[in-house]
Every structure is written in C-alpha cells, then in structure tokens.
Amino acid sequence: MSVSDNRNASGWLGSEQRRLLIQEYGIFLAFLILAAVLSVSNEFFLTAGNISNVLLQTSINGVLAIGMTFVILTRGIDLSVGSVVALAGIVSASFVTSSATAGISGAPYPVALGLGIGLLVGIACGAVSGVIVSRFSVPAFVATLGMLSAARGLTLIYGGGRPVPALTPAFRWIGTGNVLGIPAPVVVLAVVFAVSWWILNRTRFGRYIYAVGGNPHAARTSGINVTRIQFVVYVISGGLAGLAGMLLSARTGSALPQAGIAYELDAIAAVVIGGTSLSGGIGRVTGTLIGALIIGVMNNGLDLMGIQSYYQQVLKGALIVGAVMLDQKRNYGA
Amino acid sequence: MELLLEVEGLAKSFGGVAALREGRLQLRAGTVHALCGGNGAGKSTFLKILMGIFNRDAGSIRRRGKDVEFASPADALASGIAIIEQELSPVPHMTVAENIYLGREPKARFGGIDFRAMNRSAQRLLDDLEFDIRATQYMMNLSVAQMQLVEIAKALSHDAEVIFMDEPTSAIGEREAQHLFAAIRRLQAQGRGIVYVSHRLSEIFQIADSYTVFRDGAYVGSGALADIDRPELIRMIVGRELSEEFAKTSTPTQEPGIEIAGLSCPNKIEDISFSVRKGEIFGIYGLMGAGRTEIFNCLFGLDKPSTGSIKVDGIEVTISKPADAMAHGLALVTEDRKLTGLNLSDSVRANICMASLPEMSPSFAMDRAREAQASRDMREQFQIKAARDTMPVSGLSGGNQQKVVLGKWFLRNPKVLLLDEPTRGVDVGAKREIYRIISDFAAAGGTVVMISSEIDEVLGMADRIMVMRAGRSAGIYSREETNAQSLVHLST
Numbered sequence: 001m002s003v004s005d006n007r008n009a010s011g012w013l014g015s016e017q018r019r020l021l022i023q024e025y026g027i028f029l030a031f032l033i034l035a036a037v038l039s040v041s042n043e044f045f046l047t048a049g050n051i052s053n054v055l056l057q058t059s060i061n062g063v064l065a066i067g068m069t070f071v072i073l074t075r076g077i078d079l080s081v082g083s084v085v086a087l088a089g090i091v092s093a094s095f096v097t098s099s100a101t102a103g104i105s106g107a108p109y110p111v112a113l114g115l116g117i118g119l120l121v122g123i124a125c126g127a128v129s130g131v132i133v134s135r136f137s138v139p140a141f142v143a144t145l146g147m148l149s150a151a152r153g154l155t156l157i158y159g160g161g162r163p164v165p166a167l168t169p170a171f172r173w174i175g176t177g178n179v180l181g182i183p184a185p186v187v188v189l190a191v192v193f194a195v196s197w198w199i200l201n202r203t204r205f206g207r208y209i210y211a212v213g214g215n216p217h218a219a220r221t222s223g224i225n226v227t228r229i230q231f232v233v234y235v236i237s238g239g240l241a242g243l244a245g246m247l248l249s250a251r252t253g254s255a256l257p258q259a260g261i262a263y264e265l266d267a268i269a270a271v272v273i274g275g276t277s278l279s280g281g282i283g284r285v286t287g288t289l290i291g292a293l294i295i296g297v298m299n300n301g302l303d304l305m306g307i308q309s310y311y312q313q314v315l316k317g318a319l320i321v322g323a324v325m326l327d328q329k330r331n332y333g334a
Numbered sequence: 335m336e337l338l339l340e341v342e343g344l345a346k347s348f349g350g351v352a353a354l355r356e357g358r359l360q361l362r363a364g365t366v367h368a369l370c371g372g373n374g375a376g377k378s379t380f381l382k383i384l385m386g387i388f389n390r391d392a393g394s395i396r397r398r399g400k401d402v403e404f405a406s407p408a409d410a411l412a413s414g415i416a417i418i419e420q421e422l423s424p425v426p427h428m429t430v431a432e433n434i435y436l437g438r439e440p441k442a443r444f445g446g447i448d449f450r451a452m453n454r455s456a457q458r459l460l461d462d463l464e465f466d467i468r469a470t471q472y473m474m475n476l477s478v479a480q481m482q483l484v485e486i487a488k489a490l491s492h493d494a495e496v497i498f499m500d501e502p503t504s505a506i507g508e509r510e511a512q513h514l515f516a517a518i519r520r521l522q523a524q525g526r527g528i529v530y531v532s533h534r535l536s537e538i539f540q541i542a543d544s545y546t547v548f549r550d551g552a553y554v555g556s557g558a559l560a561d562i563d564r565p566e567l568i569r570m571i572v573g574r575e576l577s578e579e580f581a582k583t584s585t586p587t588q589e590p591g592i593e594i595a596g597l598s599c600p601n602k603i604e605d606i607s608f609s610v611r612k613g614e615i616f617g618i619y620g621l622m623g624a625g626r627t628e629i630f631n632c633l634f635g636l637d638k639p640s641t642g643s644i645k646v647d648g649i650e651v652t653i654s655k656p657a658d659a660m661a662h663g664l665a666l667v668t669e670d671r672k673l674t675g676l677n678l679s680d681s682v683r684a685n686i687c688m689a690s691l692p693e694m695s696p697s698f699a700m701d702r703a704r705e706a707q708a709s710r711d712m713r714e715q716f717q718i719k720a721a722r723d724t725m726p727v728s729g730l731s732g733g734n735q736q737k738v739v740l741g742k743w744f745l746r747n748p749k750v751l752l753l754d755e756p757t758r759g760v761d762v763g764a765k766r767e768i769y770r771i772i773s774d775f776a777a778a779g780g781t782v783v784m785i786s787s788e789i790d791e792v793l794g795m796a797d798r799i800m801v802m803r804a805g806r807s808a809g810i811y812s813r814e815e816t817n818a819q820s821l822v823h824l825s826t
Contacts, residue, residue: 203698203699204691204694210677210680211677211680220636221634221636223655223656281677282679
C-alpha cells in the first residue's frame with residue numbers, strides 16, 4: 001500500500017496533513033469557539049474573577065486527568081483516583097488539623113509533613129494497582145475497580161466515617177492562597193502540566209510510554225522494560241490523585257470521607273475529549289488540559305446561563321460521546 | 335470466448351494523488367490469473383474497487399459482458415465476485431458453518447436459526463471441495479491455511495464465479511500451500527476464474543496460467559506464463575533490468591560470531607546446536623510451527639530456554655531479557671513487523687530510535703538533535719521513502735516499513751543480526767534492497783542468522799542452511815550441497 005491509498009479522504013490538503021492539523025489543533029479550536037460563544041452571550045464570562053474561578057474549578061480535575069493520561073497512554077485505565085483523593089485527603093488532613101479529636105496525636109504537624117504523607121498515600125495506592133496490573137496481568141479496569149472500592153473503605157475506616165475539620169491555615173494555603181494573584185491550585189496545575197509535558201515529550205521515559213501503549217510487543221522486543229513502565233504510570237496517577245485530594249481538602253478546610261466520588265469519570269472524560277485514544281499510544285497531555293478546561297468552561301457557562309446542573313450532566317455526556325465520534329471519523333474516514 | 339471479468343481503464347485518486355491510473359484485467363473461465371506488481375503498484379486499490387469498498391473515478395467493469403456497478407461489498411458478492419483478503423478476519427468463537435453463513439443463516443421457526451440445515455449444507459460444501467474440515471469445528475481451532483479454505487468455501491457458498499486471492503500463502507507453510515493449490519485447481523476445473531495476487535514468483539509460475547502486471551498504478555502488460563520467464567517477469571514488475579535477484583557478496587571468515595549448543599525449550603525446541611562465523615549468513619529453513627521463531631525467542635531473552643549455552647565472540651553469555659541480548663550486540667528483526675516490530679501509531683523517527691533510547695538520552699531528557707540525525711542517517715542508508723520522518727509509520731509501504739525495522743536495529747551497530755522472514759510481504763524491488771543490506775552487513779564482518787520459508791531466498795542468500803522439523807534440527811547443509819527439493823523433503 002502506498003501513502004495515498006491508505007486513508008480514504010480527499011480535499012485540498014493531503015489527507016495526512018489534514019489529519020495532523022485536526023489532531024493538533026482541532027480540540028483547541030473547539031475550546032476557543034466555546035469560549036467565544038460564552039463571552040458573547042454573557043458579559044460576565046470574560047471577567048478576571050470568573051476566569052480565575054473556572055481555572056480554580058478545573059485545577060483538581062486537571063491534575064487527575066493528567067495522571068490519567070499517563071495511564072491511558074499505556075492502554076490502561078485508573079478508576080481508583082476518586083477514592084484515592086478521599087483517602088489521601090483524610091490521611092494528610094489528620095496530620096495538619098488543629099482539631100483535638102479528629103487528628104492523630106501531636107497534630108498539627110508542619111505542612112510539609114502533611115503534604116508528604118498525602119503524596120505517599122497516593123503513591124502507595126498507585127503502586128498496589130500498578131503491581132497488580134503489570135506483574136499479575138490483571139486487566140487495569142478490574143485492578144483499579146478493586147482499588148476504587150478498597151481505598152474508599154480505608155478512608156471510612158481511617159476516619160471512622162467522620163470528616164477531619166479545622167485544617168491549619170498554612171495547609172489551607174495550597175487550596176486558597178494566591179501567587180501573584182493566581183490561585184495556588186491553578187499554579188499547582190500549571191506546574192504538574194509543565195512537568196508532565198516535559199516528561200512525555202522530551203524524555204526517554206515519555207518515549208517508552210508511547211512505545212508501550214502503541215505496541216507492547218514491539219516495545220519488549222526493543223529491550224524496553226514494559227512491566228516497569230506499566231507500573232510507574234499507576235504510581236504517577238496515584239501520586240497526582242493524592243495531590244488532588246489535598247488540594248480539595250485544603251480548599252474546603254476539611255477532609256470529607258465522601259470526597260472525590262465519581263471524580264475518575266470527569267478525569268477520563270477530559271482525557272478522551274482531549275483526543276487521547278483509549279487503545280493507547282496516541283494522545284497529548286496538552287489535549288487533556290484543554291479537555292479539562294472545556295469541561296470547566298462548559299459547567300461555568302451553563303451556570304452563568306442559569307441552567308440546572310441536571311442538564312449540565314446530559315450535555316457533558318453528549319460532549320464526551322461527540323468528541324470520540326469525531327475522533328473515530330477522523331481516524332478511520334467516513 | 336466470453337470473459338468472466340473484464341476491467342478497463344479503472345482509476346482512483348485520493349486527494350489529488352492517483353493510486354490507480356489505469357487498471358486493466360481480463361479473466362477467462364477455468365483459468366488462474368496472476369496479478370503481479372510491487373508495493374504501491376495499485377493492486378490493493380484495484381482489489382478494493384472490485385470489492386465495492388472504494389468507488390471508482392473512471393473505468394468500466396464487465397461481468398460476462400455486462401456492465402456492473404458496486405456500491406458495497408454485498409453488490410460485488412451478488413454479482414459473483416468474491417475476494418479472499420490477505421488478513422482473514424473470522425469470528426473465532428463461532429463454528430465453521432456459522433462463519434460461512436454469517437448474516438444469512440437459514441431460518442427456523444420463531445425466528446431462530448436452523449443449525450441442522452446450516453451445518454449440513456456447510457459440510458456438503460466442504461466435502462465437495464475435499465477439504466478435511468468439519469462444519470461444527472470452532473474457527474479458533476483451525477490453522478491459518480484451514481481458515482483460508484473456509485474462506486474459499488464461503489466464497490463458493492455465494493456461488494462466486496470470480497475469486498480473488500490476495501497473498502494467500504503469506505502466512506502458511508509450504509505443505510499447506512500445496513493443499514491450497516490443490517483446492518485452486520479444483521475450482522479451476524469447475525470453470526471458475528481465480529485471480530491470484532502474490533509477491534512469490536515461484537508460486538505464480540507453479541499455479542497460474544496467465545498474468546497481468548501493474549506498475550505505478552497502471553497496467554503494464556499481460557500474457558500467458560508459458561511465454562515468459564522469471565527474469566522477464568521481474569523486469570516487468572520493477573521496470574528495469576535486475577542484474578541478479580540475490581545480491582550476495584559476503585564470504586565467511588574463520589572467527590566465530592555466535593555459537594549455540596544444546597538449546598532446548600520444553601514443547602518448543604529440542605537440542606538445537608549451531609555456530610555461525612563472522613561474515614557468514616546462516617539460514618534456517620522449515621515449515622511454520624517447526625520451531626524456527628522459538629530459537630530466536632530463546633536467543634533474545636523473550637523466552638526462557640531450559641538448557642543450552644550461547645557464546646558471542648567466543649565468550650559465554652547469559653541472556654534473560656531482550657536488554658541483555660542487545661547489550662551483547664544481538665538484534666532481532668521479528669517475523670511480523672506490525673505485531674512485534676513497529677509501533678504503527680508512532681512516527682518513523684520514534685520507531686527508528688525505539689531500541690536506542692538509553693543511548694539517545696544519557697541524562698533522562700532526550701537528545702532531540704541526535705534523534706533527528708539518527709533518523710536521517712538510517713533513512714538515507716536504507717533509502718526509506720517517507721514524506722517526513724514525523725509521519726506515522728503506518729502510512730509507509732510494506733517494504734519501507736521493513737526498512738524502518740532494519741534501521742531501528744542497525745542504529746545499534748549490532749554484531750549479530752537475527753532475521754525472521756526479513757522480506758515477507760515486501761515487493762521485489764524492496765526485497766533486493768534488503769538483500770543488499772544483509773549482504774553488506776555480513777561483508778563488513780557481521781554475523782547473520784536468517785529464518786525464511788522462501789526456498790529461493792535461503793538458497794540465494796545463506797552460506798549454510800539448517801532445516802528445522804518439529805522442533806528439532808534435521809541437519810545443516812552448505813548451499814552447494816543442497817537444493818530446493820531436498821530442503822522441502824527434509825522439512826516435511
């Protein structure tokens with residue numbers, strides 16, 4: 001087969017160039033159009049306050065979705081992130097609460113310790129999922145479904161089913177503070193995004209992730225340790241879920257045992273809208289970030305228009321399916 | 335005599351690029367017609383138009399003198415044209431009969447399926463063709479060759495008069511191929527017309543009566559195979575004179591390259607020993623399933639041998655994973671480039687660099703300039719034709735994809751090259767280039783072990799040949815003391 005009869009498309013650009021163009025910028029265009037429509041239809045949308053608000057609301061899902069991107073790129077999935085948000089949130093909170101009853105003895109400890117513990121909890125959950133998927137070849141869907149249930153259970157056991165309130169102001173800063181007028185969670189998201197972009201696009205490890213997701217057999221034959229890569233992506237996803245859990249509790253001021261329920265779905269939605277293929281090997285973390293922003297902007301826009309949240313869910317569902325339908329169309333012709 | 339099928343002036347372009355400019359073919363009843371052409375000659379496009387998958391831009395298709403239009407594969411089938419594709423896609427968890435009658439199962443009462451009638455008619459079909467297959471067997475338990483026979487039965491169940499076969503022997507062994515040829519002869523005797531598409535010229539001369547050659551999307555010529563010889567046909571396919579098909583220039587030295595002793599892996603291979611010198615091309619010939627690939631898997635750390643020793647440059651080495659093998663200078667070009675050789679969704683450049691990433695990124699971050707340079711070097715060295723090296727490797731022709739796989743390994747400067755069917759599914763022109771690459775490597779002192787099920791290829795390229803049969807070695811012969819007949823004889 002030659003280049004030309006490979007894809008069934010026609011037009012003024014070669015099918016290949018057109019496909020690349022859409023792949024690279026299509027999602028960004030969609031985002032701009034959505035933002036443009038909203039700014040025209042609502043004068044409040046483009047105010048600094050509202051933009052800051054959208055970014056703030058996107059930050060937690062954005063961090064989760066970036067972790068999810070690593071996993072999905074290797075043909076996996078991590079359903080446990082919502083539960084890990086709650087577990088990491090409540091365990092870290094118990095170290096930085098000034099409540100005498102809810103914290104562990106000696107609390108509050110310094111913020112750094114609380115943050116370290118929260119990250120460790122997330123990393124540990126990811127490591128367990130990662131071992132089960134990579135070493136024991138359990139399908140990722142099943143392994144992380146198990147972790148979804150187990151981590152939620154551990155959250156309830158750890159906190160006795162009660163929230164951990166009264167987090168110290170120093171800890172709360174990561175959820176409520178500002179850096180040069182930018183909300184701290186947005187700064188966290190930006191840093192996570194930048195580091196992830198660098199890893200996926202500029203490092204050997206990033207190449208390994210694409211190779212393993214694109215064709216694990218070829219990756220193995222090329223001397224790549226496929227098991228290790230599959231393990232590490234779950235550790236990354238778990239660690240970022242831990243971070244997201246702390247952002248959430250720091251913002252609300254207390255860690256709730258029912259926090260993060262169904263967060264994995266929004267994270268997967270952002271990844272999928274961003275154009276990452278669930279069959280692995282194809283996708284960009286930039287797409288994921290825009291996918292998360294689209295969800296955030298849409299929710300915000302519908303709020304501004306005074307549309308009930310029930311309708312928002314229906315629209316979000318349509319958006320997810322529509323994005324993948326477009327994806328199929330451009331990948332396989334129509 | 336009325337023609338079963340007559341195609342003239344068929345054309346199709348994609349986005350301004352002509353994939354087929356002038357497709358022409360005439361098929362008579364009771365003949366086997368070979369459709370020849372290199373990769374990119376337009377054969378695939380031609381077949382897809384006749385299958386009703388692509389719409390033609392121009393040209394005419396006549397079935398028994400009547401003009402026909404196909405809007406879908408169902409239309410093509412209805413007019414009596416069936417195509418057996420190169421990559422079969424059966425439903426593995428269904429029976430043979432269910433696969434044959436998929437979508438048009440005989441109905442029973444209450445909207446159910448009359449399984450008894452279905453099995454009976456499927457069995458009758460298989461028996462008529464003298465295929466040793468039961469209609470109630472599950473598809474997944476059949477060999478690839480048997481699946482092909484089922485496809486033939488399926489074509490006949492549609493009462494197809496014109497049957498296209500696209501590279502039917504690319505995944506089956508010599509003996510099974512003979513079985514397939516017997517089936518083709520029976521179809522021929524029934525007065526059907528078969529169009530046989532293959533890169534393997536020896537098969538074409540064995541099975542076909544007449545030929546048509548396409549080159550660069552257009553008809554070049556046709557005629558009776560009795561009136562043409564092999565070099566002449568090759569000349570038509572590649573469009574230039576080929577001095578010699580196999581460009582063997584290397585001679586073995588006395589230094590040992592790789593030595594294998596007593597290699598065994600339970601239920602796969604038993605007691606395999608051979609040693610290959612530097613500059614030598616060592617061929618391994620055998621049928622599918624004879625344990626050829628399994629030897630490479632053990633050597634490369636993809637499988638664990640139970641016993642046996644491996645020496646590279648005279649020094650005993652332990653290999654437990656591919657990275658170990660690579661550290662000792664081994665490189666493995668696997669049998670199926672799509673399954674185990676390439677990351678199809680990724681770029682040419684990323685694929686070329688895939689096995690050299692630690693070297694490309696001494697400090698975790700990629701050295702992108704070096705990556706680009708490596709890709710440029712390999713594309714130049716192997717004349718890989720790609721518009722840009724950032725395009726997905728899936729957009730390349732088979733021959734160029736294979737050269738990407740070779741490039742990936744040559745980038746590592748290997749000492750020992752393990753090649754598993756290095757020219758499968760590539761056209762004559764690319765084959766020659768690959769032979770040249772292999773010869774140059776050996777001439778420069780490299781050690782080559784090459785698995786092949788193409789007899790011409792092993793006889794043309796290898797200095798010595800080991801024949802595999804049922805997981806064991808049936809002997810090692812130098813190329814002077816053996817010939818095609820004895821290789822086939824030893825392997826079966």
